[in-house]
Amino acid sequence: MKVIDKIIESTxxxxxxxxxxxxEFFPPKTEEGAENLFERMExxxxxxxxxxDITWGAGGSTAELTLEIARRMQNLVCVETMMxxxxxxxxxxxxxxxxxxxxxxGIQNVLALRGDPPRGQDKFVQAEGGFACALDLVxxxxxxxxxxxxxxxxxxPEAHPEVIESNxxxxxxxxxxxxxxxxRKVDAGADVIVTQLFxxxxxxxxxxxxxxxIGITCPIVPGIMPINNYNGFIRMTGFxxxxxxxxxxxALEPIKDNEEAVRAYGVHLGTEICKKIMxxxxxxxxxxxxxxxxxxxxxxxxxxxxxxxxxxxxxPWRKPTNLFRLKEDVRPIFWANRPKSYITRxxxxxxxxxxxxxxASNASYGALTDHQFLRPRARDKKLQEEWVVPLKKFDDISxxxxxxxxxxxxxxPWSELDALQPETKIINEQLASINLKGxxxxxxxxxxxxxxxxxxxxxxxxxxxYVYQKAxxxxxxxxxxxxxxxxxxxxxxxxxxxxxxxxxxxxxxxxKNDVNAVTWGxxxxxxxIQPTVVDPxxxxxxxxxxxxxxxxxxxQLYPEDDSSRSLLQEVQNTYYLVSLxxxxxxxxxxxxxxxxx
Numbered sequence: 001m002k003v004i005d006k007i008i009e010s011t012x013x014x015x016x017x018x019x020x021x022x023x024e025f026f027p028p029k030t031e032e033g034a035e036n037l038f039e040r041m042e043x044x045x046x047x048x049x050x051x052x053d054i055t056w057g058a059g060g061s062t063a064e065l066t067l068e069i070a071r072r073m074q075n076l077v078c079v080e081t082m083m084x085x086x087x088x089x090x091x092x093x094x095x096x097x098x099x100x101x102x103x104x105x106g107i108q109n110v111l112a113l114r115g116d117p118p119r120g121q122d123k124f125v126q127a128e129g130g131f132a133c134a135l136d137l138v139x140x141x142x143x144x145x146x147x148x149x150x151x152x153x154x155x156x157p158e159a160h161p162e163v164i165e166s167n168x169x170x171x172x173x174x175x176x177x178x179x180x181x182x183x184r185k186v187d188a189g190a191d192v193i194v195t196q197l198f199x200x201x202x203x204x205x206x207x208x209x210x211x212x213x214i215g216i217t218c219p220i221v222p223g224i225m226p227i228n229n230y231n232g233f234i235r236m237t238g239f240x241x242x243x244x245x246x247x248x249x250x251a252l253e254p255i256k257d258n259e260e261a262v263r264a265y266g267v268h269l270g271t272e273i274c275k276k277i278m279x280x281x282x283x284x285x286x287x288x289x290x291x292x293x294x295x296x297x298x299x300x301x302x303x304x305x306x307x308x309x310x311x312x313x314x315x316p317w318r319k320p321t322n323l324f325r326l327k328e329d330v331r332p333i334f335w336a337n338r339p340k341s342y343i344t345r346x347x348x349x350x351x352x353x354x355x356x357x358x359x360a361s362n363a364s365y366g367a368l369t370d371h372q373f374l375r376p377r378a379r380d381k382k383l384q385e386e387w388v389v390p391l392k393k394f395d396d397i398s399x400x401x402x403x404x405x406x407x408x409x410x411x412x413p414w415s416e417l418d419a420l421q422p423e424t425k426i427i428n429e430q431l432a433s434i435n436l437k438g439x440x441x442x443x444x445x446x447x448x449x450x451x452x453x454x455x456x457x458x459x460x461x462x463x464x465x466y467v468y469q470k471a472x473x474x475x476x477x478x479x480x481x482x483x484x485x486x487x488x489x490x491x492x493x494x495x496x497x498x499x500x501x502x503x504x505x506x507x508x509x510x511x512k513n514d515v516n517a518v519t520w521g522x523x524x525x526x527x528x529i530q531p532t533v534v535d536p537x538x539x540x541x542x543x544x545x546x547x548x549x550x551x552x553x554x555x556q557l558y559p560e561d562d563s564s565r566s567l568l569q570e571v572q573n574t575y576y577l578v579s580l581x582x583x584x585x586x587x588x589x590x591x592x593x594x595x596x597x
Contacts, residue, residue: 002191003082003109003192004192005150006051008219010283011219018283019285020050021050021284024287024288025041025289041079044293045318050080050284051109052077054082056083063094063098066083070105071102075343078321084110085099085112086113087137090130091127092129092131095137096144103149106322108148108323110141111152112134112151135181138188138190142189152192153192155194155207158198160178161241163177163178168241168243183215183216192218195220195222197224197237198222199242204277221284221286222282224287224288224299226267227262227263228290228295229262230255233262315329316531317331327352327354328353328354330356330531331533332357332532332538333519334443334542335542336443336532337416337443338545340416341371341372345365347366357515373548382410383554386409387413387557388564390564391563392563397568402432405420405424405432405435406429407420407425412442413553413554414442414546414553430591434594438478439476439477440477442475447585453465453521462523462524467520468521468522471585472579472581473580474578475580476575478575482576482578485580485593486507492589492593495580495581495590496583497509497510500576500577501575502543502547504543507576508536512537514535514536515535518532547572547577
């Protein structure tokens with residue numbers, strides 16, 4: 001979706017009227033830095049930014065990395081992504097390569113910039129076969145790609161740094177010329193302006209008024225950069241030739257060597273700047289995060305735009321932002337803890353499920369690749385610490401699963417998520433109990449009968465609704481345990497199960513084409529939404545990945561000759577994967593079936 005459409009939608013008269021916000025990130029220099037950024041980004045995106053943007057390195061120095069990060073932001077983090085694109089060192093062929101790449105990845109938003117000179121150069125030099133300015137780039141995008149892309153451009157409340165003189169000011173003539181150039185960019189097809197950082201709010205508001213006076217009517221989004229440390233603040237404002245009001249200098253000077261004090265002042269200042277902007281009637285804020293989360297989130301918390309303890313969920317899984325997946329509103333529950341893997345395996349689908357799980361059941365899931373088992377280095381290290389202990393007997397394995405369910409471990413080889421989800425904590429003691437009996441759980445949800453949609457543990461969807469779900473548990477167990485469970489379940493006619501071993505031997509009491517909705521919601525002026533289901537055909541696809549994690553997700557962390565590997569491989573080769581649903585969501589008997597087993 002285009003950012004301009006999201007801004008119009010969120011600030012229209014029919015909306016809540018609450019200001020919206022967005023974040024900017026830049027490409028880290030190392031692979032480990034990139035993985036750390038994605039972990040931070042995941043947490044920040046949980047608070048619902050309108051969009052996030054990723055910068056394009058000076059002189060195109062991070063071009064390929066920017067493209068890769070943008071792809072992952074849009075498709076795996078599932079946040080509306082705006083990619084910066086500059087003219088520096090970019091002939092038209094490279095520009096079109098970048099635009100075609102992001103279009104293929106379902107990204108619709110570009111911030112068109114001339115760009116800074118490459119490191120070591122003082123002036124921008126037009127690349128051979130390239131463009132001289134952002135206006136050229138805007139015109140090219142509109143001419144070559146029509147209305148597909150939403151285009152943002154930069155605005156400079158104090159005028160472009162190149163026309164600011166040694167006294168820190170631009171002449172009235174230079175400022176007027178800069179405004180006229182901005183209008184040409186908008187007239188050429190730009191539909192949003194994002195401003196350079198500033199600390200003089202009155203000057204910014206004058207800039208907005210000046211833009212309106214010359215006929216610029218599109219949204220002007222103020223760029224806010226929290227002060228995280230003194231030296232970085234001085235370096236960035238110096239580079240951008242940003243005016244620093246005297247009261248800010250006076251406040252910072254006595255504390256400049258106290259990083260905590262500087263950061264606290266930065267949060268206070270950022271909050272006050274945003275309050276003044278919002279009081280003027282502007283309902284959009286763009287935070288330059290410098291890849292740090294605490295100050296940006298603290299400012300938004302102070303403004304009442306987010307609650308750190310409350311993350312709203314449009315669906316039980318993060319709604320896709322890829323243009324080609326927008327109608328997707330139902331998924332098999334099996335990938336609940338591995339959403340990125342699911343997205344990767346379905347990325348080639350031409351049609352995604354909409355409403356009931358139907359047409360997409362005929363599509364082929366992508367084959368397993370190494371990607372499904374790669375983890376950020378920090379996560380690998382944590383798994384090593386928590387899961388790589390000597391395993392002498394099956395009880396040692398059960399104990400690990402039990403500790404995870406009780407929150408004593410923060411990671412699981414079967415999860416891409418951080419620690420337990422809030423709803424799991426409702427049934428964590430029951431889960432711990434059955435794990436000690438040899439039923440090794442990897443996915444679950446408690447029964448819910450009409451909880452409000454804003455419930456902090458199980459809520460999702462629009463306000464004023466009610467959500468429901470059937471008790472569900474997914475686990476590995478031995479063939480002997482499975483036989484006992486199947487026999488006992490005969491006394492519980494509302495239980496349905498599907499079980500399969502690594503070789504594909506299936507034991508089930510449901511039809512091969514049956515689809516069981518296990519989560520649904522009822523909301524004002526909407527049809528019933530059912531975002532997660534259990535179906536045998538998807539389960540048989542998922543089982544390969546679930547079994548493979550025993551070796552590539554856990555056993556591989558041990559040395560090759562370690563006997564613990566052999567024990568884990570024995571479980572992989574002999575156990576069954578079981579999906580168990582209690583269809584009585586009002587009076588659930590799910591955990592009773594495990595008694596005395």
